[in-house]
Amino acid sequence: MSKDNKKNSDQTSKVPTSTSDEAIIRFKKLQQKNVSVDTLFNAIISKDTTALSKGITLIESTQQNHFLKAQQLIEKCLPYANKSIRIGITGVPGVGKSTFIEALGNLLIRKGKKVAVLAVDPSSTVSHGSILGDKTRMESLVRSKEAFIRPSPSGNSLGGVAQKTRESIILCEAAGYDIIIIETVGVGQSETAVHSMVDFFLLLKLAGAGDELQGIKRGIIEMADAIVINKADGDNQKRAREAKNQFRKALHLYPLAENNWSPEVLTCSALENKGIEDIWKLIQKYVDITSKNGFFDENRRKQNKFWLLQTIEEQLKSSFYNNPNVKNQLKTKIEAVQKHEITPFAAARYLLELSKKS
Amino acid sequence: MSKDNKKNSDQTSKVPTSTSDEAIIRFKKLQQKNVSVDTLFNAIISKDTTALSKGITLIESTQQNHFLKAQQLIEKCLPYANKSIRIGITGVPGVGKSTFIEALGNLLIRKGKKVAVLAVDPSSTVSHGSILGDKTRMESLVRSKEAFIRPSPSGNSLGGVAQKTRESIILCEAAGYDIIIIETVGVGQSETAVHSMVDFFLLLKLAGAGDELQGIKRGIIEMADAIVINKADGDNQKRAREAKNQFRKALHLYPLAENNWSPEVLTCSALENKGIEDIWKLIQKYVDITSKNGFFDENRRKQNKFWLLQTIEEQLKSSFYNNPNVKNQLKTKIEAVQKHEITPFAAARYLLELSKKS
Numbered sequence: 001m002s003k004d005n006k007k008n009s010d011q012t013s014k015v016p017t018s019t020s021d022e023a024i025i026r027f028k029k030l031q032q033k034n035v036s037v038d039t040l041f042n043a044i045i046s047k048d049t050t051a052l053s054k055g056i057t058l059i060e061s062t063q064q065n066h067f068l069k070a071q072q073l074i075e076k077c078l079p080y081a082n083k084s085i086r087i088g089i090t091g092v093p094g095v096g097k098s099t100f101i102e103a104l105g106n107l108l109i110r111k112g113k114k115v116a117v118l119a120v121d122p123s124s125t126v127s128h129g130s131i132l133g134d135k136t137r138m139e140s141l142v143r144s145k146e147a148f149i150r151p152s153p154s155g156n157s158l159g160g161v162a163q164k165t166r167e168s169i170i171l172c173e174a175a176g177y178d179i180i181i182i183e184t185v186g187v188g189q190s191e192t193a194v195h196s197m198v199d200f201f202l203l204l205k206l207a208g209a210g211d212e213l214q215g216i217k218r219g220i221i222e223m224a225d226a227i228v229i230n231k232a233d234g235d236n237q238k239r240a241r242e243a244k245n246q247f248r249k250a251l252h253l254y255p256l257a258e259n260n261w262s263p264e265v266l267t268c269s270a271l272e273n274k275g276i277e278d279i280w281k282l283i284q285k286y287v288d289i290t291s292k293n294g295f296f297d298e299n300r301r302k303q304n305k306f307w308l309l310q311t312i313e314e315q316l317k318s319s320f321y322n323n324p325n326v327k328n329q330l331k332t333k334i335e336a337v338q339k340h341e342i343t344p345f346a347a348a349r350y351l352l353e354l355s356k357k358s
Numbered sequence: 359m360s361k362d363n364k365k366n367s368d369q370t371s372k373v374p375t376s377t378s379d380e381a382i383i384r385f386k387k388l389q390q391k392n393v394s395v396d397t398l399f400n401a402i403i404s405k406d407t408t409a410l411s412k413g414i415t416l417i418e419s420t421q422q423n424h425f426l427k428a429q430q431l432i433e434k435c436l437p438y439a440n441k442s443i444r445i446g447i448t449g450v451p452g453v454g455k456s457t458f459i460e461a462l463g464n465l466l467i468r469k470g471k472k473v474a475v476l477a478v479d480p481s482s483t484v485s486h487g488s489i490l491g492d493k494t495r496m497e498s499l500v501r502s503k504e505a506f507i508r509p510s511p512s513g514n515s516l517g518g519v520a521q522k523t524r525e526s527i528i529l530c531e532a533a534g535y536d537i538i539i540i541e542t543v544g545v546g547q548s549e550t551a552v553h554s555m556v557d558f559f560l561l562l563k564l565a566g567a568g569d570e571l572q573g574i575k576r577g578i579i580e581m582a583d584a585i586v587i588n589k590a591d592g593d594n595q596k597r598a599r600e601a602k603n604q605f606r607k608a609l610h611l612y613p614l615a616e617n618n619w620s621p622e623v624l625t626c627s628a629l630e631n632k633g634i635e636d637i638w639k640l641i642q643k644y645v646d647i648t649s650k651n652g653f654f655d656e657n658r659r660k661q662n663k664f665w666l667l668q669t670i671e672e673q674l675k676s677s678f679y680n681n682p683n684v685k686n687q688l689k690t691k692i693e694a695v696q697k698h699e700i701t702p703f704a705a706a707r708y709l710l711e712l713s714k715k716s
Binding site: 071074075078079081082163166167170219222249250253300301304305306307308310311312313315316317320333334337338340341342343344345346347348351352 | 429432433436437439440521524525528577580607608611658659662663664665666668669670671673674675678691692695696698699700701702703704705706709710
């Protein structure tokens with residue numbers, strides 16, 4: 001796609017391909033309690049999924065020494081990353097995301113691709129997430145050697161969860177996955193977070209009661225590169241076609257996004273495996289057009305810059321709001337401005353002064 | 359409208375009404391070079407426009423001693439504020455904002471209201487702004503004793519400009535203005551800033567070439583409580599009606615805002631003074647509904663909280679990005695993440711550490 005990517009491909013080809021002897025030695029090393037970063041790295045770029053899993057576990061760990069190892073590992077993997085197509089998929093619970101991802105994943109594997117599925121779900125608990133947690137929902141994909149499925153990392157803040165997923169993408173790409181699918185159930189701002197880490201953003205919908213756009217969260221439509229009406233099967237086909245037309249009309253009314261791509265609306269039945277091929281063709285068309293006009297690479301560069309500034313700003317806010325003096329006074333000051341007793345600007349100055357005192 | 363407002367009204371009534379003797383003494387005091395905060399404050403709540411102008415000049419000043427005086431003045435005015443209806447008006451250059459504001463302002467004055475017109479235009483230069491700068495465009499409004507017109511404060515950052523305008527609203531309200539109109543030409547994020555300081559947000563449009571929603575900045579439609587198609591006069595009337603219908607259809611497709619108000623579309627000719635009364639009726643209807651369902655007051659409380667947090671966060675960012683060590687390294691690190699040489703998260707950590715060293 002880009003010069004960078006070509007360079008990366010060349011580097012990959014210098015890595016010796018795995019032989020069974022090497023694989024056995026690597027396997028033994030990976031079983032040790034304190035696997036070194038080098039061991040993990042070499043195994044990951046040799047496409048070892050155990051190593052990839054261990055690497056992502058390091059990224060997700062809250063232990064300080066794990067954190068440092070994870071950062072070293074990511075830095076090492078970075079030159080081998082960035083060669084995939086990253087697809088974001090969102091949709092409310094019940095829309096059939098798992099079935100859809102399984103159908104799309106299986107199609108891609110039949111076409112010779114390696115598929116990694118990650119998730120961003122800030123509502124997931126320590127038990128490792130509500131989405132993708134129940135792997136039985138993607139039975140055939142789980143069994144495939146060419147697929148790697150990982151539930152959402154746990155965490156309290158969307159920023160933290162999204163950062164872990166974004167770092168995991170780098171490891172998956174270094175491990176040779178061509179297609180990275182990022183799923184989100186759309187809690188809070190999670191669609192925005194996923195949108196800013198993928199190349200193509202797909203909104204999965206069901207045909208509803210006629211007034212399709214009511215109830216869609218603000219801003220989601222503007223982010224979508226495609227809207228796919230799922231469960232277009234049986235009695236539902238007519239309604240799905242109607243929904244498709246309504247979305248097409250609505251999309252036409254929205255201003256074009258900066259990539260000059262007109263979002264398309266398709267129907268599919270993930271359950272009956274119908275329409276999946278067309279969706280993949282659409283994604284390929286998008287990648288083709290945006291690679292040629294430069295948006296694909298430009299977008300990734302923008303996303304990197306966005307994440308840099310975003311991380312800095314989240315960190316600044318987190319330090320401020322966790323300052324004990326600020327914590328102590330924030331609620332009182334918010335109440336005072338809400339009662340019009342003090343201006344927001346005077347309250348802000350007061351709290352900023354407080355934060356410097358500790 | 360609310361208990362708070364009633365309380366404020368009671369307080370206002372305790373202030374002695376101005377007599378001509380008092381006015382003369384006040385006038386003399388205001389002519390002095392170093393007017394005290396108390397003098398300014400008393401004159402402002404006695405509805406003296408010279409004092410109001412001087413007060414806003416203090417707010418806009420960049421001198422440190424002016425800043426402190428301005429803050430004291432705002433704090434004193436705050437209990438007398440919050441009794442107006444704040445109307446935001448946006449539209450691209452050429453849409454007829456000045457003519458529209460003049461028509462609406464004159465109507466309101468005929469109805470016994472006092473009208474203040476402020477502006478947010480971060481692109482305006484030191485010469486005091488492109489919008490409202492040319493007061494001859496609102497000739498009759500400028501001449502009215504019941505109108506107060508002030509161009510956009512100058513400044514480099516939208517945050518700074520918007521803060522000054524927001525503080526000026528408090529002074530205008532304390533000076534007894536019932537209707538505060540905030541105009542913006544819509545540079546950068548200025549609509550968002552204006553939207554978050556007004557009760558009612560009006561998007562002014564022209565009938566176009568048929569495809570009305572193309573070219574509207576993303577997110578503006580969602581903010582509008584009303585869309586008004588201006589210049590619906592002469593040969594233009596048919597096109598204006600068609601544009602109205604297209605916008606109505608489009609708005610119907612958007613999800614309802616949290617105030618449960620369905621934005622309405624109207625046409626008008628500000629030049630021929632047609633349709634202005636209907637727009638004012640619509641605004642009154644909005645104020646009536648949202649006052650009854652509590653949204654009006656709730657929205658102002660939310661806006662105050664928003665401005666508190668916004669000011670804090672802008673200040674945190676500004677300190678960070680103006681740190682000399684950070685300034686020195688930021689560009690290099692942005693380039694490195696864009697070239698995929700370092701992850702955004704590692705770069706952010708590096709810069710955050712740097713900022714702590716000075």
